[in-house]
Amino acid sequence: ILISVPRAVLSVSPQKWLAEGDSVTLICKVYSSSTGWTFSWYTLTASSDYGNQYQLLSDSSRGAGGNYTVSSAAVKHTGVYVCRAERGEPAYKTSYSNKQPVWVTGVSPPVSLIISPSRTQHFTSVSLSLSCEDQSNSDRWRVRSYTDHSGMEDCSSRWASQTGSTCTFSSIITSDTGVYWCQSESGENYHPVNITVHYGVILESPVHPVTEGDTLTLRCLYQHSTPQNPRADFYKDGSLIQNQTTEMIISTVSKSHQGFYYCKHSERGESPKSWISVTGESQLLAFLPVS
Numbered sequence: 001i002l003i004s005v006p007r008a009v010l011s012v013s014p015q016k017w018l019a020e021g022d023s024v025t026l027i028c029k030v031y032s033s034s035t036g037w038t039f040s041w042y043t044l045t046a047s048s049d050y051g052n053q054y055q056l057l058s059d060s061s062r063g064a065g066g067n068y069t070v071s072s073a074a075v076k077h078t079g080v081y082v083c084r085a086e087r088g089e090p091a092y093k094t095s096y097s098n099k100q101p102v103w104v105t106g107v108s109p110p111v112s113l114i115i116s117p118s119r120t121q122h123f124t125s126v127s128l129s130l131s132c133e134d135q136s137n138s139d140r141w142r143v144r145s146y147t148d149h150s151g152m153e154d155c156s157s158r159w160a161s162q163t164g165s166t167c168t169f170s171s172i173i174t175s176d177t178g179v180y181w182c183q184s185e186s187g188e189n190y191h192p193v194n195i196t197v198h199y200g201v202i203l204e205s206p207v208h209p210v211t212e213g214d215t216l217t218l219r220c221l222y223q224h225s226t227p228q229n230p231r232a233d234f235y236k237d238g239s240l241i242q243n244q245t246t247e248m249i250i251s252t253v254s255k256s257h258q259g260f261y262y263c264k265h266s267e268r269g270e271s272p273k274s275w276i277s278v279t280g281e282s283q284l285l286a287f288l289p290v291s
């Protein structure tokens, strides 16, 4: 006899990387039998070798019908979500669904993740430091990671050491590639950043969004560099935009420069792709008093 256990499956629409103010819907479905379920919604607060800890969302009932929609995302909505479903009397509960991260980037989050060296792509076997910095220089932040390989982890469980709000890796490997962010003691998540670890060739690009009108400089870096930095070709969204150059400079950035970039050297290979986002003109203007 084949008994199929109802299984909750979670998906995110339209995408898991959002800007503040965007709308996102988490969709929970039960496979094998679809009717009569009530859904509950959780965030993952911690995970370890011994299991995961979930916290029921305070407004979980909003998503009881199977769709949990955030119509205007705030930076604090960043997190790893799961759902589960129940029905009947006595209640039958499914186990927790698959995990779905949602990343919200904002103009001025209450804490910033500072990466050193300051770029999103890094070579294997070097050291890397990640630090959460807020206005008051407090120690109450933890650096967290989410990798394809291990899901969500505390930075210190990735062969790194955490001192105060700083996490230091003495030697990184390709499976450290993932999203890193700052988590408060109460479990709020801020400032997610993609970090890519790669052997051979990497692209040096800014960690933070570039402001319209600013200058953007991209370089191709080589793990085994020669005295003279070799020339490379630069690509945006898959098309060649500049060939045979040591660095690519865009002097006045506009919205159209937003996209995925990588560089390629004929013998040494190509770098991973990095997303470069462009934000509107200096946000400061928005705060000028109206006279």
Ligand SMILES: *[C@@H]1O[C@H](CO)[C@@H](O)[C@H](O)[C@H]1NC(C)=O
Pocket (backbone or CB within 6 Å): 243, 244
């Ligand atoms: C690079 O650009 C030059 C000049 O535009 C062109 O002659 C050459 O074929 C290009 N090389 C590649 C590899 O596209």
Ligand SMILES: *[C@@H]1O[C@H](CO)[C@@H](O)[C@H](O)[C@H]1NC(C)=O
Pocket (backbone or CB within 6 Å): 017, 105, 192, 193, 194, 275, 276
């Ligand atoms: C992170 O990388 C993904 C693609 O893997 C991209 O869609 C997303 O926009 C990136 N986020 C940031 C903040 O660069």
